[in-house]
Amino acid sequence: MHWLFLSCLKATELIEKKMSFRLSSKEKMQLMMHKAMCEACSRYEKQSQLIDEVISGQAPKTPSEGEVNLLKQKILSDLDVAQK
């Protein structure tokens, strides 16, 4: 296979690499070529980015007052035991 051509397995791997790290110029070229020819991997990239956005946009859960109070009591009794 010509060095410019990637399998879909490799291409999707590079898509993930691109989102956490940087691609080398060669990898960028390879990925561009591949996406130009492969609809499935182009979709994969869009969907993967969407998944990222949804996950990182999730609001942090806020614990309830009661839950926090129970936890405080637990910790205090832990500490009591540890002191003895």
Added chain:
Amino acid sequence: MNSGSNGTVSLSEWVENYTKDLYSWALHKVSDRELAKDLVQDTFLVAAEKLTSWKRESSPKTWLFSILNHKIIDYYRKKVRQPVSLENQPESLFFDETGDWNTNNRPGEWDEEGKNLLDDADFRSVLQTCLEALPEKWNTCVKLKYLMNKNGEEICQELDIAPTNLWQMVHRAKLQLRNCIETNWFKD
């Protein structure tokens, strides 16, 4: 603040004042209530043990948070080190031996007319369910990537793993996640 005989007194004040913030933080980082509680409990136990080494230059809150953050990273570090079983190699599920998509798992079109998936509560709940259904190790990787607010290099450094490992693990997790979403959301 005195250590020694007054240690207990000050610690219980800290428990009162900082438990909520510590717990919220831990919950955000590990998104598991029981685990988050354990981490906060451990944090205070460590604090009790090391109270004499606490330097007054840092506020108690900063100090407690730094203990908690160590605990969180430790937790993830142990997770990532656990070996992955080979039966769970998903590449072969998704790609044939030449690396082409298997017909059944080839990504389909997700666009639905006028629908913004980003704001769609149902879509988000499908994603959440799929995230929880991931094998533990991959779930850990995805959480790490998004919840630690860190870039790839920093995560690798902290967990002491090679970059290649990280993005390959994320890749596997993503393949499963994507497929699970497509199956549960689009093919109903």
